[in-house]
Amino acid sequence: MAWNVAQALILFGSTALAIWVGITAFQRQSLPGRSWLGWLQIAIAFWGATSGLHALLDSTPQRIVVSQFQYFGIMALPVCWLEFAREYSRRPPPSLPWLMWLIPAITVGLAFSNSSHHLLWREFREVPAEGFVRLQYVHGPWFAVAAAFTYVALAIGTIWMFLAIRQQPQQYRLQSTILSIALVIPWIGNLLYVGGLVPPGLDPTPIGFAASGACFAIGLFRYDLFDLVPVARTVLFDSLGDAALVIDREGRVVDSNAAARALTGGAEIPLGLPIEKVLRWWHTRPRLGVADEVVHVGARAFDVQLRPVLDPTGELSAWLVLIRDVTEREKTDAQRRALDHRLMEQQRVESLSLLAGGLAHDFRSLLQGIIGNAELAAVHCPDNAPLHESIMAINTAAERAAELVSRMQDYAGRRPQQSEDVDLSAVTLDMVTLLQRSTARHSRTILDLPPGAVHAKGDPTQLRQVLLNLVNNAAEAVKDHGTITVRLMEATGDASELSTATFDNTAERRPAADTFAVLDVTDTGPGIDPKTLSRVFDPYFSTKAAGRGLGLSAVLGIVRGHAGAIRIQSELGVGTSFRIWIPAA
Structure with missing residues (x-):
C-alpha cells in the first residue's frame, strides 16, 4: 500500500473519531464550553477529511482547490480553541467577539484569490516520493500573519486551560489534562511542518489528528472524559428550586442553574458576564459581603443569600448566590402584620x-x-x-x-338608641343641605345619592350626629377651595373589605348583616400622617388647638353601637376618606 493511501486512511479514521467526539461534547450539558469544543472537533474533522482527500489526489490543481477549502477548518480551529478555553476557565467574553474572526476571514479570502496576489502561497512544487508525488507549498508573507495568529491563540488558550486545571479538585485534573493534550498534539505536528523540520511536502499535522483522536478515545472509555465533571453536583445544582449563580471575586458569573436562567428570561447566561448585567437590580444591594437580605424589585421580593466558596487552601475563590422569590411570603407577612395591628387596635x-x-x-x-x-x-x-x-x-x-x-x-x-327604619337618603340630603350653608364659603360639597331610597336600621338622631361630625371634620381639613364628596349606596357585606375596618367584635354587635347602607365622606385635604391616623378615634385626641376631641370617637361609638363598621384611608397630599357600614333595614 502506498504511503499516501495509508495516510488518507489514517486521516479519514481520525475524521470519524473527531466527529464522534464533537457529538459527544455537544451532548454533555455539564461540560463548560461544550458548544465550542463540539465546533472545534467539527473543524478538526473538516481539516482531517480535506487532508485525506488531498493525499489521494494526483492532480496539482485539484490539490490546490482542496487546500483552499481546507482553510475553513484550519482558521476556525484557533478561534474555537480560544473560546472553549475561555468558557472552560470561566473567563469573561470579549467586548468585540467579531474581531477574533477578522484574520481567519481574510485568510480564507486570500486562499481563494491567491492566484492574483500570491500572499498566502508564492508557488507550488511537486516533490517525488516513493510511489507518489508530494506537493510542497512555498508560503507567502500573509501565511506568517495567519500562523502567528494561530499560535498566539493556541498559547493563550493553553495557559487558560493550565490555570483552570490547577484550580480543580485532584479527581478532575486527569480528565482536563487528557483534554488539553489531545487538543495540542496536532499543533505540535503543524509547528514541525511550518518550521521546516520535516521533509519537504510532508505535513505531519494529520498524524497529530490521529494521535489526538486516540487520546480522546482513551479519555472517553478509560477515564470517563466529559462524565466526571461532577455529574451529581451538576444534577443537584440544576434541580435546586431556588435560582443559584456562582460569581467570582470580581462579581462575574461563572455558573448558573436552570432556575436562575428562568429568573433572567430563560436564555443561557453568558459566562464571565458581570452580575450587574444579569440581575439589573443587583446594584441596589449593599456591598458583596452582606450575607442575607430581602430585595424588593417592583412588586416582587427576593430573598438573596450569599455563601462563600473556598478553595482547598481556605481562600475565597467565589460566591454562591441563592435567590428565592418570596413575593407571596412578603404579602402574607404584610397581611398578618396588618391583621395583628388591627386586632391590637380593636382590643x-x-x-x-x-x-x-x-x-x-x-x-x-x-x-x-x-x-x-x-x-x-x-x-x-x-x-x-x-x-x-x-x-x-x-x-x-x-x-x-x-x-x-x-x-x-x-x-x-x-348610649340608648331608638332603633327604627331610617330613610338614610333623606337624612343625608337634609344634613348635607344644612351643612353646605356653612361650608360653601371655602369648599365645594358634592352629594351622590342613588336613584332609590337607602334604608338603614338605627337611631336617626345618632346617624345625623355621624354625618355632622364627618362633614365638619372634612370641611376643617380642606380649608380653602377643597372638595367634599358625600356618597351613599347600598351594598352586600364584603368580608375582605370589612376585615380592614374597625368594628365591635362582641357577638351581639359584630357586623353580620347581608346588606349594608354604605356612606362615604371624602375630602381633598392634605391627608393624615400614619402616626396621627392611628389615633384619630382616641377620645380627647385632637390636632386642633381647641376642641374636646370627641367628634370622631363619638362617630366610632355610634357606628359600633349600630353593629356597623368604619374605615379611614388617607394619603398625604391627596386627602382622606371615611367609609361607614350600617346594617340595612
Missing part, C-alpha cells in the same frame, strides 16, 4: 370603650343626683337670693358634664 378601642362606658355610667348617676338637688334647691331659693346664682351655675355645669357623659357613652356605644 385597645374595646378596652377604652369599656372604660369610657363604665365611667360614663358612674358619672351619669352622680350627675343625676347633683342636677336633681340643684333643681330642688333652685325651687326653694328665691330668684333674688344671694345663693340663687350659684345654684344655677352648679346646674349649668352639671348639664354640660351630662352632655360630655353622653358623648362618652356614644364612644362606648352604650
